[in-house]
Amino acid sequence: MKAVSVVSTGTVRIRPEHPYGSRKPMYWWLLTSRQWTPPRPINVYVIEHTRGLVLFDTGQNRASVTDERYFPGGLTGYLYDRLARFDIGEQDTLTAQLATLGYAPSDVDTAILSHLHQDHIGGLPELTGTELLVSAAEWAELSRPGPEQRGFLRGHIQLPGLKWHQISPEPTRDPALAPFTESLDVMGDGSLVLLPTPGHTAGSMSLLVRRTGRPPLLLTGDLTYGADILQRGQLPGVGRRRQLSQSTRQVLALEDQQPGLVVLPAHDPTAAQRLLDS
Template identity: 60%
Template sequence: MNTSDPIAGVSVISTGSVAIRPEHVGPTRKNTYLWLATSRRWTAPRPINVYVVEHREGLVLFDTGQDRASVTDPGYFPGGANGLVYSRLARFDIGPDETLAAGLRHLGHAVEDVRTAVVSHLHQDHIGGLPLLGRSEIVVSLPEWESLHRPLPQARGLMPDHIDLPGLRWKRVAPEGLADTSLAPFQDGHDLFGDGSLVLLPTPGHTPGSLSMLVRRPDRPPLLMVGDLTYDDALLAQNKLPGVGDKRQMRTATRMVNELRTRLPGLVVLPAHDPGAAERLAAALDGGPGRRLSA
C-alpha cells in the first residue's frame, strides 16, 4: 500500500430515513416470510447512508441512497403481491432537501463530480441515485449483476427498471486474488485504483453479490463500509445476524469481518442503516479532513 495519503476526506450523507421491522434488524429465529407477514412493529427511523470519499483519482461514492421518487411517484414500486411485500418491508421519509444531489451540494460537490459509484448491492435504497450518475462509472460485483438477470427479480427485491438504465457506464467486477496478507481472512477482492486505499471485499449473504469497501489511510483508523451485511455494528460484533438474507453466507461474511477487526486494529464498521455510523465516522476522523452530514 502506498504510504502517501491519496484521500483528502471521507463523509457521510443520508438520503432520508427508513423504518423497518425489528425482525429485519435481527436477530430472530423466525422465517423471513413469517415475520414479514405477522410483524406489527416498526423501528425508529434509520438513516439511508451514502459514503463519500474524496480520492485523488476523483470523487467516489459507496452506495447512492434512495430515490425521492419512491415517495412521490405512485408508480415507482411494482403492484400486486410484490408491491405488498415492498410496503411491508420498509417505510421511507425523504424530503426535497434529502436527495443525493442536495447532500453532495452541502459538501461542496455536484453529481457531475462523481467519478465512481460503488454499489454494495442492487436493492432500491442503494441504487436511488443512479439516474443522476450518467457521467460516472458504476461499479457492481459480477455475481450481483448476474442476479439481476435471473427470473423474477422483483420478487427478490430488485427492480430492473430503476437499475439497468440507458446511458449508465457499468463496471462489473469479479473478485481476484489479493496479495495483501493483512486483509486475511479475505483472500479475494478488487483494488479500486490499484493503490490499496479503496479495496472492495465480497461479503455475500444479504444478496448473492454484496460488496463491502475498505478505506485505508496512513495514520487514520481503517473504515469498512458494509452495506446491509448488518443494520447494527454492535450486533455484527457479537456475530448476530439480520433477519433477511442467506444465513449461511451471512454467517461466513460476518465471521470474516470480525476476524478482519483483529488484524486491522481500530477498524470502524459503517453499515448503511446503522444510526450510530455517522458518529463513529466522525470520531474516527477526529477533526481531520473529513465531514459528516445528514442532507
C-alpha cells in the same frame, strides 16, 4: 485520501426482525410483524480520493415516496410496502446532499454499489456521467427469475445512459486482508479495497478504506445494520444465513488484522458520529 464523509438520503423504518434477525422464516415475519424500528439513516459514503470523487452506494430515490408507480403492483408491491417505510424530503436527494459538501453529481467519478437493492440504487438517475461498479455476481441476479420479488427493481437499475462495469474479486495473498482470500484494489494503490461479503445478496461487497495516519474504515452495506449488532455476531433477518454467518466471521477476524477498524453499515444510526470521531 483527502476525506471521507457520510450523507443521508432520508430515513427508513423496517421491521425489528429485519436488523436483529428472527427464528421465523422471512416471509412469515414480514407478513405478520406489527412493529417498526425507529427511523434509520440511508447512508451514502463520499470519498474524496486524490484520483477522484467516489461514492459507496447512492441511497434511496425520492420518487419512491412521491410516485405511486415507482414500485410494482399486486402482491409484489404489497410485500415492498410491508418491508419498509421511507421518509425522504426534497433536501434528501443525492444531489441536495452532495451539495452540502460542495459537490454536484457531475463531480462523481466512480460510484460503487454494495448491492442492488432499492435503498442503495436510488441516486442512479442523477449519475449518468459516473462509472458505476457492481459485482458480476450481483448483476447476474437481475437475470434470474423474479428479480422484483427478490428486491431487485430492474426498471430503476438498467437505465439508459448509465456506465455499468461488472467487477469480480481476484485472489489475494495480502496477510493484512486475512481471512479474505479475494479482493479488488479499486485505485491500484491499496487505499480502496473491495471485499466479497455475500449473504444479504449473492454479490454484496464491502469496501476497506485505508487512510494515512488514521484508522481504517470498512463500509459494509447491509451485511449488518449496526456495528454493535455485528460485534455480537447477530445476523440480520434478510439474506442467506450461512453466507451471512461466514461473511460476519470474516469481518470480525479482519478487525484483528486492521487495528482500530471502524465498521460503517449503510443504516447504522451511530455511523455518522463514529466516522466523525475516527
